[in-house]
Structure formats: structure tokens, C-alpha cells
Amino acid sequence: MPSCAAARPGVCPCCGAAARPLSGPLVVVGHGLVERQVRGPSGPHEPPVQVQVQLRRYRCRACRAVLVVGPQGLLRGRWYGGGAIGLALALYAQGAPSTHVRACTCPSRVVGGSARERWVTLTRWVESARRGELFGGRPYTAGLPRRAVAEQLMLLLAARAGHRLGAALSESAFAGALIAA
Numbered sequence: 001m002p003s004c005a006a007a008r009p010g011v012c013p014c015c016g017a018a019a020r021p022l023s024g025p026l027v028v029v030g031h032g033l034v035e036r037q038v039r040g041p042s043g044p045h046e047p048p049v050q051v052q053v054q055l056r057r058y059r060c061r062a063c064r065a066v067l068v069v070g071p072q073g074l075l076r077g078r079w080y081g082g083g084a085i086g087l088a089l090a091l092y093a094q095g096a097p098s099t100h101v102r103a104c105t106c107p108s109r110v111v112g113g114s115a116r117e118r119w120v121t122l123t124r125w126v127e128s129a130r131r132g133e134l135f136g137g138r139p140y141t142a143g144l145p146r147r148a149v150a151e152q153l154m155l156l157l158a159a160r161a162g163h164r165l166g167a168a169l170s171e172s173a174f175a176g177a178l179i180a181a
């Protein structure tokens with residue numbers, strides 16, 4: 001894990017104040033560590049896991065904002081890593097049944113009765129994407145089928161990763177989701 005000084009942002013993203021002015025005291029100061037869970041595979045061909053990651057917290061003395069700095073690819077308010085969600089949407093967009101998507105994404109092997117037929121987490125991601133609340137996408141029309149929404153977002157994410165013809169869209173979507181998260 002990078003040191004407090006190494007991970008300190010250069011400027012406060014909330015008010016734009018320089019974190020470490022040339023003269024005077026620090027403006028963005030260390031404010032402890034927070035731990036969070038991240039679920040999902042670490043790469044497009046890796047098995048899904050659940051890991052604990054530590055995030056550095058900073059406090060801006062200019063605007064009092066609390067900033068959290070962590071590894072690339074984490075989404076606020078979601079248990080799963082960005083790459084995992086991008087991969088899941090890509091697999092679903094390409095026709096995989098939701099049980100297969102779950103097996104590739106979810107570290108828990110315990111499946112409840114209803115989850116054998118469909119995976120509600122995947123549905124939630126697609127519906128967030130439809131509202132334009134995932135990876136900074138734009139909203140899609142209410143009538144667009146779920147797989148079509150997933151396909152639109154997959155193409156958007158793959159493009160972010162510089163997808164080239166012939167490459168696997170699921171791999172590009174995973175990489176693009178890390179950038180977009």
C-alpha cells in the first residue's frame with residue numbers, strides 16, 4: 001500500500017486547493033485508513049474472490065471535505081469491483097445466462113432458490129446502467145431490453161479501453177470498466 005505522502009492527491013478534488021503548498025502547512029492531511037470489501041474476479045479470466053482493501057482517507061483543511069483514495073477500479077457504494085461489473089455486463093450482453101454470469105463474478109458458492117434462475121444483482125446493475133448511474137453512462141430508454149442495455153454499456157466500456165477488432169469484448173469491457181470506475 002502506498003504511503004500517506006505518496007497517495008496524497010495533488011489538489012483537493014472538491015475545492016481545488018493545492019494539497020501541499022510551496023509555503024505554509026499541508027492543506028490535505030492524512031485522516032486514517034478505511035477498510036472495505038471488494039468482490040469479483042481480479043482479471044477477466046480469474047476466479048471470483050472477495051478481498052479486503054485498505055483505502056487512505058484525507059481531510060481538506062480548506063473546505064473540510066473528506067477524500068478517500070484507493071486502488072483503481074472501485075465504485076462508490078458497490079460491493080463489486082468495477083472490472084467485475086464490466087465483465088458481467090459483457091458476458092450477459094453476449095447471451096450468457098445469468099447463472100453463468102454469476103458463476104464468473106460472484107465469490108459466494110451458496111445460491112438461494114430464486115438465484116438459480118436469475119441473479120438479482122445483475123438485474124440491478126443493468127437497471128442502474130439504464131438510468132445512466134453506472135460508469136458515467138447516459139440513460140437508455142425504458143423500453144430497451146436488458147441485454148441491449150448491457151450491450152450498449154459493454155461497447156462504451158470496451159471503447160474506453162481502446163478495443164480493437166478481433167479482441168474479446170469481455171476483456172476490453174473489464175479493462176474499460178477499471179478506467180471508467
Ligand SMILES: [Zn+2]
Binds near residue numbers: 060
Ligand atoms: Zn478542499
